[in-house]
Amino acid sequence: MIEVAREKFPGVEFRVDDLEALQTDEKFDYILLVNVIGYIDDIQASLTGLKKICKPDTRIIVVYFNYLWQPILKCAEWLGLRMKRPIMHWLAPQDIRNILKLSDFETVKADYQILMPVYIPVISTLLNRIIVKMPLFRKVALHEIVIARTCERKKDGDGTTCSVVVPCRNEKGNIENAVQRIPDMGKHTELIFVEGHSKDETLAECYRVQKAYPDKDIKVMVQDGKGKADAVRKGFREAKGDVLVILDADLTIPPESLPKFFQAIVSGKGELVIGNRLVYQMEKEAMRTLNLLGNKFFSTMFTYLLDQPIRDTLCGTKVLRRGNYEKIVAGRSYFGDFDPFGDFDLLFGAAKLNLQIVEIPIRYRERTYGSTQIDRFRHGWLLLKMTAFAMKKIKFI
Numbered sequence: 001m002i003e004v005a006r007e008k009f010p011g012v013e014f015r016v017d018d019l020e021a022l023q024t025d026e027k028f029d030y031i032l033l034v035n036v037i038g039y040i041d042d043i044q045a046s047l048t049g050l051k052k053i054c055k056p057d058t059r060i061i062v063v064y065f066n067y068l069w070q071p072i073l074k075c076a077e078w079l080g081l082r083m084k085r086p087i088m089h090w091l092a093p094q095d096i097r098n099i100l101k102l103s104d105f106e107t108v109k110a111d112y113q114i115l116m117p118v119y120i121p122v123i124s125t126l127l128n129r130i131i132v133k134m135p136l137f138r139k140v141a142l143h144e145i146v147i148a149r150t151c152e153r154k155k156d157g158d159g160t161t162c163s164v165v166v167p168c169r170n171e172k173g174n175i176e177n178a179v180q181r182i183p184d185m186g187k188h189t190e191l192i193f194v195e196g197h198s199k200d201e202t203l204a205e206c207y208r209v210q211k212a213y214p215d216k217d218i219k220v221m222v223q224d225g226k227g228k229a230d231a232v233r234k235g236f237r238e239a240k241g242d243v244l245v246i247l248d249a250d251l252t253i254p255p256e257s258l259p260k261f262f263q264a265i266v267s268g269k270g271e272l273v274i275g276n277r278l279v280y281q282m283e284k285e286a287m288r289t290l291n292l293l294g295n296k297f298f299s300t301m302f303t304y305l306l307d308q309p310i311r312d313t314l315c316g317t318k319v320l321r322r323g324n325y326e327k328i329v330a331g332r333s334y335f336g337d338f339d340p341f342g343d344f345d346l347l348f349g350a351a352k353l354n355l356q357i358v359e360i361p362i363r364y365r366e367r368t369y370g371s372t373q374i375d376r377f378r379h380g381w382l383l384l385k386m387t388a389f390a391m392k393k394i395k396f397i
Contacts, residue, residue, distance in 0.1 A: 020046050027055050034063040037096070038088030047103035051150065056268070059354050060105055060148045062096055066112075069142050093144045105148040108356050109307035112141035133395050135304070147354050152268060160186040160266050163241030164258070167223075167231035168249035169196030172205045179209050179216060181255040182247070185262040190217040192239060193249075194231040197222070228316075229342030236325060244325055246342070248316035253277075257362045261319040270358030271324055272350040275315035279361035301387055305395055306351040311359060314383075318346055320355075327353055335393055344386050351394060 002014050017023055019033075020040060031050060040046050050060065065073070067090050076082035097107045115127040115137065132141050162185040166178055175193065182191060195203040206220040221238065223231040236244055243265050245258060253275055264273045278296070298313045328349030335348050350357055 020049070022049055022053065024053060026053060028053055028058060029055065030059050030061060032061045032063065035065060035088075037062060037064060037099075038091065039086065040089075043089075043099050044102050047100060047105065051104065054150050056150060056152060057271075058150060059108070060100070062100070062146045062148070064091055064096060064144050064146075066140065066142055066144055067092070068140060093146060096144075096146050097148075100146065100148045101151075104151045106151045106356065108147045108149055108354050110147070111145040111307060112138040112143065113145060114142040115140070117142055149354075149356060158187060160243055161188045161190075161241040162186045162243045162245060162262060163190050163192060163235075163239035164245040164247055165192045165194060165232055165235030165239060166247050166249050167194050167196060167228050167235070168198070168202050168206070169231075170198045170200045170202060171249035172198070172200045172202045174249050174251050175202065175205045176209050176212075178247070178249060178251060178255060179213055179218065181251070183256060183259055185259055186241075186243065186266070188217065188241070190219065190239070190241060192219045192221070192235045194235045195220065195222050196226070196228075196231055227341070229345060232342040239322070242322055243319060244322055245319045246317060252365050253315070253317045253362055254365060257360070258317075258319075260360050260362075261317065264358055264360060265319055265321060269356075271320065271355035272346060272357045273319045274310075274312070274347075274357065274359055275317040275362045276312040276359040277315050277362060277364035278312050280363045298383065298387065302347065305387070305391060306347065306357070308351070308357050310347075310357060313347060314341075314343060315362075316343070317362070318343065320346070320350070324350070324353070324355060335390070344383075344390065348390050348394065 002016055005012075006014050015024070019036060020042070031053070037043050037046070047060075054060075065088075073082060077084045093110055097110075100107060112132060113128070115132045116124045118124070131137050164182055168175065179191060182189070193206045195206055203220070203222065210218040210220050219238065221234060223234050232246055243262060245261065247253065247255060247258065257275075261273045261275075264270045278299070299311045302310045302313045325346075328346060331349060331352060332345070334352065335345070347357070
């Protein structure tokens with residue numbers, strides 16, 4: 001089979017090795033195990049042996065068949081429609097996750113593919129691109145896919161630098177408070193205020209605070225366009241830190257909680273860390289009822305959409321490493337520049353890269369200055385459209 005493959009695809013390098021006794025030491029970004037683990041005598045030992053060819057951000061993609069299909073597959077072999085194969089292990093998705101965990105790999109997400117393995121015009125497309133993604137049909141799909149990453153953890157972030165980007169529009173009364181309350185993190189912390197054409201002298205206040213606190217590394221800039229996403233992207237472009245942090249200038253997310261996000265990133269527990277405002281009791285006026293209902297709705301939609309449990313998609317505090325952000329930027333054209341908030345841009349990009357998304361429960365406070373800049377109905381409709389668009393690009397591709 002390898003000889004045939006080399007003839008058909010001369011531009012591709014093919015090698016033959018023994019998964020249970022690998023000879024290569026080359027490191028890989030992705031390792032695909034397609035219907036392989038069912039033939040291995042000791043799956044845990046073989047998966048453990050893969051670590052020597054893994055980078056810290058390597059993704060392991062395990063593809064295995066659903067055992068409910070065993071009678072159909074055997075019938076296909078008997079009819080000559082499928083190559084005959086030896087008997088394979090009976091592995092449920094949970095078995096695969098458990099063995100990965102025992103082998104020091106952490107499951108990022110799972111997926112299900114193929115309801116119609118034989119091509120039938122229109123019907124195959126409908127079943128394999130749409131119906132198979134529906135909750136009632138996923139568990140009977142032919143292929144079960146588990147995506148995992150290494151579980152190696154770093155102890156601390158003493159040598160890691162941090163950039164905190166604070167988009168601010170009409171937030172004059174919160175600027176100095178933010179500077180006083182944002183803790184130092186890692187080796188060095190820089191604060192970047194990106195002002196959004198305010199009407200209340202926010203920009204002048206940013207410059208005043210910059211001079212008033214010479215001991216802090218504070219940068220002030222004015223965004224070029226409109227919207228939070230534009231401000232965040234400009235701040236990230238100018239940032240020098242290894243870890244990038246977004247903090248909303250309304251300070252409804254306490255700045256004192258940021259070290260939790262920073263430690264989750266530098267320790268490797270998460271690759272995109274976001275706040276979860278829906279765990280602890282909120283202050284009375286922190287989130288209006290319709291906003292709360294909207295958050296719960298989008299939580300359900302995104303958990304299904306991204307195949308990772310996410311309870312609070314709209315929390316403005318998000319943290320990730322510069323390298324992962326640059327990967328998201330490089331792949332942004334896949335989704336297009338359609339997100340004025342910047343939250344979905346990061347979530348969709350992280351999901352496409354199979355990054356581990358982790359939520360940290362935080363206490364959500366009332367504003368002490370200014371008023372919300374969210375239009376519940378106009379922005380809610382925009383969020384619905386973005387969700388529908390992402391459904392097509394991520395789920396029903």
